[in-house]
Amino acid sequence: MNSLYMPKDSLIHSLDPRTKMLFVVFVVASSFILNDPALQLVFLVALFPLVVLAKVVKPYLISIQFLLLFAVLIMTVHGIYNPIGVTPVFEIFGGLTFKYESMVYASVMSFRILVIGTAAVLFVMTTHPSDMASALVKWKVPHSFAFILLSTFQIIPIIAREAKIVMEAQQARCLDVKGSLIQRVKNLVPMFAPLFIITFMKVHQLSYVLECRAFSRKGEKTSLRETKIGSLDYTFLLGMLGFLAFEIYLKLFMMGSLQLTTDALLTYSLFGTWIVFGFMIIKFVVKQFQGKIGGAN
Amino acid sequence: MAAKAIEVNNLTFSYPDTDEPVLKDINFSINHGEILGIIGPTGAGKSTLAMCVNGLVPQVINGEMEGTVKVNGSKVSESSVAKMSEEVGFVFQEPENQLSQMTIEEEIAFGMGNLGVPRDEMLGRITHALDQVGLTGFEKRSPLALSGGQQQRLAIAAVLAMRPSIMIMDEPTSMLDPKGKNEVYDVLKNLKDYGMTGIIIDHEVERIAAYCDKVLVLHEGEVQMFAPSDEVFTNIRQLHELTLNAPQVTEFLASYNQTFGKDVKLSTTLEESVNNFESACK
Numbered sequence: 001m002n003s004l005y006m007p008k009d010s011l012i013h014s015l016d017p018r019t020k021m022l023f024v025v026f027v028v029a030s031s032f033i034l035n036d037p038a039l040q041l042v043f044l045v046a047l048f049p050l051v052v053l054a055k056v057v058k059p060y061l062i063s064i065q066f067l068l069l070f071a072v073l074i075m076t077v078h079g080i081y082n083p084i085g086v087t088p089v090f091e092i093f094g095g096l097t098f099k100y101e102s103m104v105y106a107s108v109m110s111f112r113i114l115v116i117g118t119a120a121v122l123f124v125m126t127t128h129p130s131d132m133a134s135a136l137v138k139w140k141v142p143h144s145f146a147f148i149l150l151s152t153f154q155i156i157p158i159i160a161r162e163a164k165i166v167m168e169a170q171q172a173r174c175l176d177v178k179g180s181l182i183q184r185v186k187n188l189v190p191m192f193a194p195l196f197i198i199t200f201m202k203v204h205q206l207s208y209v210l211e212c213r214a215f216s217r218k219g220e221k222t223s224l225r226e227t228k229i230g231s232l233d234y235t236f237l238l239g240m241l242g243f244l245a246f247e248i249y250l251k252l253f254m255m256g257s258l259q260l261t262t263d264a265l266l267t268y269s270l271f272g273t274w275i276v277f278g279f280m281i282i283k284f285v286v287k288q289f290q291g292k293i294g295g296a297n
Numbered sequence: 298m299a300a301k302a303i304e305v306n307n308l309t310f311s312y313p314d315t316d317e318p319v320l321k322d323i324n325f326s327i328n329h330g331e332i333l334g335i336i337g338p339t340g341a342g343k344s345t346l347a348m349c350v351n352g353l354v355p356q357v358i359n360g361e362m363e364g365t366v367k368v369n370g371s372k373v374s375e376s377s378v379a380k381m382s383e384e385v386g387f388v389f390q391e392p393e394n395q396l397s398q399m400t401i402e403e404e405i406a407f408g409m410g411n412l413g414v415p416r417d418e419m420l421g422r423i424t425h426a427l428d429q430v431g432l433t434g435f436e437k438r439s440p441l442a443l444s445g446g447q448q449q450r451l452a453i454a455a456v457l458a459m460r461p462s463i464m465i466m467d468e469p470t471s472m473l474d475p476k477g478k479n480e481v482y483d484v485l486k487n488l489k490d491y492g493m494t495g496i497i498i499d500h501e502v503e504r505i506a507a508y509c510d511k512v513l514v515l516h517e518g519e520v521q522m523f524a525p526s527d528e529v530f531t532n533i534r535q536l537h538e539l540t541l542n543a544p545q546v547t548e549f550l551a552s553y554n555q556t557f558g559k560d561v562k563l564s565t566t567l568e569e570s571v572n573n574f575e576s577a578c579k
Binding site: 003128129130147150151153154157158202205206207208209210211212213214215216217218219220221222223224225226 | 351353357358377378379380382383386387389391393394395396397398399400402403406407408409410411412413414415416419420423441455456459
């Protein structure tokens with residue numbers, strides 16, 4: 001399997017892909033409706049039980065690390081340099097001042113990335129690509145588009161294998177792949193030219209095969225994978241709808257009186273990302289170091 | 298008289314970028330339930346001929362075509378490749394290029410899905426097709442995790458599940474090891490039991506001689522021989538002129554006859570050759 005799909009038996013897995021796609025749309029919409037750091041943070045935490053429910057906590061944490069990199073960069077750089085900030089909050093290295101407004105801006109942006117990322121990861125990890133394709137077809141998406149989506153999973157490993165063969169073949173013809181950077185960049189041409197040609201030939205051949213498998217035939221198509229919207233899906237959709245209504249209500253009538261965002265919250269979330277980021281760096285360095293001296297594993 | 302399974306009349310075809318046609322005035326026909334082997338040197342136009350039968354040439358692969366190709370009595374040029382696929386299945390040379398789905402059962406279901414086969418029937422056909430090619434139990438695996446021979450059998454199963462009446466295999470075994478070749482030919486043999494008509498292009502004369510009813514020898518776009526396989530392979534002199542070989546046993550008997558001035562009856566099967574040789578030596 002080349003996708004991120006985690007075959008597990010959970011409530012989230014058994015939802016219809018269409019429900020999950022709507023869920024992602026809902027999360028994206030919510031992240032824009034709730035443009036307040038505190039509310040977004042609450043939302044992010046509220047999404048976590050779903051991750052637990054889908055039994056993908058560990059792979060989720062691994063993939064969310066990369067999004068955290070963005071969060072750290074955005075929060076730090078925007079917090080200091082964004083010109084909209086006027087009210088200083090605290091200072092580091094005697095001159096770099098974090099300002100309230102810019103921190104709010106940066107937090108909203110980075111939490112939005114994390115929230116949307118969480119939903120996307122949840123979707124990708126719990127939905128089989130083929131299910132997604134057949135669900136798309138049910139939404140009247142052209143069959144060929146669904147096929148393109150699906151075939152990427154198949155064609156990437158094949159191309160990777162071809163690339164390895166081409167590289168080895170060119171190395172056998174004395175192509176220097178370990179030289180200086182400039183040399184290596186120059187060598188991309190003899191690497192990629194054959195690879196492109198091979199790929200085009202393969203795709204060409206695949207198009208004949210598809211033609212022989214009646215791909216362009218008019219009329220109704222059927223699918224082996226069955227996706228059905230059941231009562232669970234309706235419950236989930238209703239929940240989402242209710243939540244959305246609540247958000248809009250919150251946004252329209254409560255924003256004046258509800259002020260959760262404070263200096264402390266912003267500072268702590270900034271420190272939080274720094275600490276987690278610090279752990280990631282330490283882990284990375286330790287791994288590198290182990291590789292250098294140990295080499296056993 | 299019932300229509301022939303495949304009927305090719307005065308077929309001439311040339312690719313746009315060449316002066317000389319790849320196929321010159323081809324005529325042949327095969328009956329239902331027969332298996333035809335096409336042999337000939339590389340570049341003789343074997344694949345082009347096969348692709349004319351299901352309409353890939355000239356509908357997808359362009360070129361100039363004259364003459365008619367009829368499948369089950371109707372002209373190929375009057376329907377589309379997708380439509381033809383209901384009657385003619387095509388297996389290509391490279392196994393890997395024919396796979397596009399994530400699991401084996403989906404791979405087989407893909408063609409059926411395009412034909413609009415209901416899901417319940419699909420499941421039955423998948424089981425049956427996998428059974429026909431000996432891949433039962435592999436349903437949930439990824440096609441990329443299979444060996445070459447298994448992949449090729451999967452490609453055959455995917456075509457079989459579409460239930461065509463004619464099956465064309467274009468060098469299905471050239472990428473495979475001997476075991477894989479046997480696997481593919483065993484499937485071919487089974488086709489006959491299901492009453493299907495088959496065309497196979499290959500360089501394996503031994504296996505062609507053993508499995509095919511008729512053999513068509515193509516050389517530079519022209520039909521040089523078209524006869525039952527025994528007749529073709531015992532005509533050793535002409536085969537040699539076309540840089541082709543007969544099965545080893547036939548070659549042996551011919552060479553024996555020539556060297557020692559004997560007149561042993563030629564045969565393409567091992568058993569018969571042994572008997573012929575034994576009775577001649579007495």
